[in-house]
Amino acid sequence: MDKKIVGYADEISVAPGERIRFMVSCEPEISRYRAEFVRLLSGDTQPDGPGYRDEPLPGAAIGEHAGRRQAVHAGAFGIVPHHRVFEGLESLSLQVTVYPTLPEARRACVLSKTDPAAGAGFALWCDPREGMVLALGDGDGGMRELATGRPLIAKEWYLVQATCDAESGEVRISQRLLESYARDTSTGSARTRLEGEVALSCDAPLLVAAHSRERSRRGRPIPELVFNGRVERPVVASRRLDEAELETLRYGPLPAALRPALCVALDFSREIDSDDIVDISPNRVHGELVNLPIRAVRGSSWTGEEMNFRHAPEHYAAVHFLEDALYDCEWESDFELVVPEGTRSGFYAAKLTSGDQEDHIPFFVRPPRGRASAPLVLIAPTASYMAYANWRSSMENEHGELDYNHLAEIFPEDRYLNLRPELGNSMYDHHADGTGVCYSSRLRPILNFRPKHGSLWQLSADMHLVDWLESNDIAYDVLTDEDMHADGVECLRRYRCVMTCTHPEYYSTPMWNALYAYTQGGGRLMYLGGNGFYWRVAFRDDKPGAMEMRRAEDGSRSWIAEPGEYYMAFTGELGGMWWRCGGAPQYLVGNGFVAQGFDFSSYYRRNSDSFDPRAAFVFEGVGPEELIGNFGLIGGGAAGIELDAFNRHYGTPPHALNLASSEKHTDSYLHVNEDVGHMYLPIGGLDDPAVRADMVFFETPNGGAVFSTGSIGWCSALFHRRYDNNVSRITRNVLDRFLDAAPFDDGGG
Template structure:
């Protein structure tokens, strides 16, 4: 059991700014201890370099705090604030197009002005009951009445729903019609009945209650509303009229809501094809009752009018007028702040954490990056933390939910954090996960506890990257820490003050702005040490209105756990195609000389030097290294491990790049990546295929710059071997010393 959890309102912070921490004591501890620490190494395994942290003893935030358990409002929906137009409603018609994905789940609300539980609340709601049947729900608090349609909905089919109530006659009518007749579903007749509740009983006590879509609301802490009764699936063209309209006019209501005769009674007609990149829901009706998306539902989704003639929402937004809602979407846990810390001006840049402890064993670390002041640097070297990649994997369930995980990872071993996440999907998903309805998770956010972005956890992402900061500390090299979310916002100005930038072990996810900034840095003479593998691979976007929210779509290629539906690979935030950067014309080889080829998680291997390693241009790299085999050691069994990159001139490796070394001897667990071959065939694994390898490369760039790439995630896991005295450490230090030297690299034939 995880006893204490926390997160911060930001991941990167500069001197003089304040960072706020939110904490939940999950087992009811009355108090906890918080201390600010600087993280050096997070690897606490017996065969690793050892966990190392340093207490910031004078941090004003250090102290004891009262404990409490904080709730999470998980699940996406739309909320439209209270309005007089809603309060005036007696008779009404609710209508929408829906594409349910979990109709057999608990009762789900489609459109509503309802507060409280579905069984004992008040208001009116168009919903789907526990038997997958559409229903109209009316409630006065003491009694709830339902009109249920006899036809059970099928998953992933479009339906027109209409529910009306005539206050004068107390007659309710419910209509459900399948949109696509090809499925053979018979047209159904509307059902009607008189409501036994007192006249307008459902309208009592609704002042101040919002109108909602894909959920209704219940009272939360301190007067805040929370979502409940979440609908899983797509909704399109929701409408609200202030009269009971005959079901015969349903098509007009859904397609031409402003037309007479129904237009006169129109309260709101929401058009999801408008403002797709944003968080607002636009009402094209007369009253302007715009709403807000809560918890990042997926926009730019194909609607019932999608023709397959447009594969991106920007060209035909009217065909992308649907939103996909999920009960396990999450943007912000929205916890209250427990304590804050203003970063001292003199504090050294680095990777820090709020260390939280309660009881005898409860412990959590909330990492954050202290950047130098904007426009300044305090060291010649910057370690670039891969914030986008950390978020892509945040709270991932992939390694135990993916049916083929053991093919690559071996026998699954579940850590306490894994067991906790299996029970607590309200902590949000990674972009590797499936939602409960089976659709892929397109969004990730940092405004929640991220259990796999911690020291003392699996050696992946942040914890693996701490091997690099540990090594920098061990060799006495001053460095600043920056992050790539900040790189997205600030561009090349974040990099240009550094002689050398060092990546993490796995900078896999990059936005257009991030990649453009990195390319500009190299064009201006910057030096880049890419100490990882499978980098610069997937194209993502950051939400421009919601800090810390990152969007990802999985295209038709690339090693992936799910695939976007046809027509839905365009990013809602930008309209750009997502998927592999290679398919957008920018393979990783164009930037760093190597790109992803294979992965395997059984054991690593070594590199064998190639003739180019003896080229005078590479003399500085191998100074003091006599061995022809390097990296046959490390926490992963070898420096060439986990995920591997190779050179490929066909997609961008510069002609003048020196191919310094290549790994060999990989197992049959390592197979050629799916994107590299058109069909599966024998001989694609590490035993038989010469393509399964990690390549080490070096090349000069314009204006005296250079790139050094290792082609392996596992490289950093070998740096600390034998007390940091080994050929991997020597090679890396040789490159770093030369890269921070003011002497420009002379241009090779390929850079003139």
């Protein structure tokens, strides 16, 4: 059955009294749908699972709404508003440096200021056969074109210049490969003499990397034929500049003599941590970037001398535009909720139904601001949900075709996503031009951020833990990663115990600092997942719902950041693995990522440390020889999918206890590549003792403690025999002790 209703919300975490808006799009056959608000209690609908359960959110109205289709306009581009400096243009010079990444695919627009209906304005195109093309309005609904006739080579820098001189009627265009290769045939130029009029002026905005014929509901040009690749320093002048004059405009300050001739000179090396486009011409016609093209990328003058864009912004004067980037769908809101006072904190969703169609738009209700309503808080890993948002590479090949190399089911959500590239990518995917996806956003439908999702991953796997808390009547609050990012340790200090979900992989610096300060201040942390605290991410205050990450230097990477592009544009921080940024997960929680495999899960066996009296509370009711978690809903065991191990070298505290370890993982479990070196050539699987999850416990200063399971599969075992099992027992033993005010002995006397 195809999915026909999807939506998203403007907020991810709301407190009672706060407003959240919902945006919905329906296929034409859905004329009406019902919207209700539910608390999510359980979400795994596979045959052996606990099933789906929800309950109505008390006091929230149920609505009936008309279905409508809302469009998505993907494509990252730049927009500079129309300005009087463009009025009355008769002659023209254009200069821009470009690095096409997909020039062979189709015609793409590098620069445009056109009114296609009137046949007015000018544009620069990159054409697969004709190379760079200058297009000038003919004043009669058409455009006259002049092309170099030489296709550009992908991933090479070209200086592109074009002029039109009203007096002589001469039009020129040139493209010059900036690298000096022998036998280059991609440099070229063309000139012609105009026959008839040109109309260069129109009141359309100047677009960088896109063309447009229509405007969106908000009045913004809808991008089409978006250029994939990098663009540096576009300059528009109102007279024909000669070669020598043009040369002086490429870098650095603008020569005073040319200033009167300039319309705009856009310097992308300025304000890299924003969406701003800065015009350094005297006219100051500043613009903005739309849909998060990539900033802090190497420009044509990058040499390798500097790796940090903040140290040499002039080396990072380019912006990487992309046809399939998306920040905000900008749909009209269909309904909203003001969270009723007294609503319990938890996982919630707007549940949309129409006939056999259904969609859930999840959100989280936090406790009233400044308060805790339970001694336990569960952190919804919304940063990791965003990193995995609309993960395509789990099911699509490089051509965007549905493609599995193992037995698997394709769910309606997968098919919906596959048919709609405009819904954007996850941070595991590549853009159409092969560039790794380093930004994500939650202001779009996220098809894998749903309870009941067939592949138990992130939210759908975390519902096992929610089910356990709900079924065992354990009181808990919920805060999200974004709450922790914004509020810091203050929002955690109100709790005796903080609990993670199954896969809290992506952490910003404020999030990391909050959690560390919490454990150091006597807090108790239960890390019930795997591959946690692995990648560093960044948020930007003026870009709500967006997140940045660079797969830099090392790690188990679905793509690899380009040289010199390890620093995040949002904050200027070094991106990549937390281990490489000063805070390995072992230092925070005692264990860290060592291996992953996606077939079968295994079990833990107790180590001698588990008989240490300090850990007696963990194993109450668990026999000394008992295998722990040789059952579970993900791969059949509690130790599986992604595994974290104890490691002093990476920062596991010296007094930490390695309570239990998993063993006998299948050969599909490969050791992470960051540990590979001359001395250690991992083999993975059955024969590699380093492929294991370690259950770790240690006390922290001021009476706090940390307990870590180091496995994504752990929570999938909680439900076994209706919660009567040793994974559930250990989790409960630890929780009960962690909720007890009695301080842990930190050895401080």
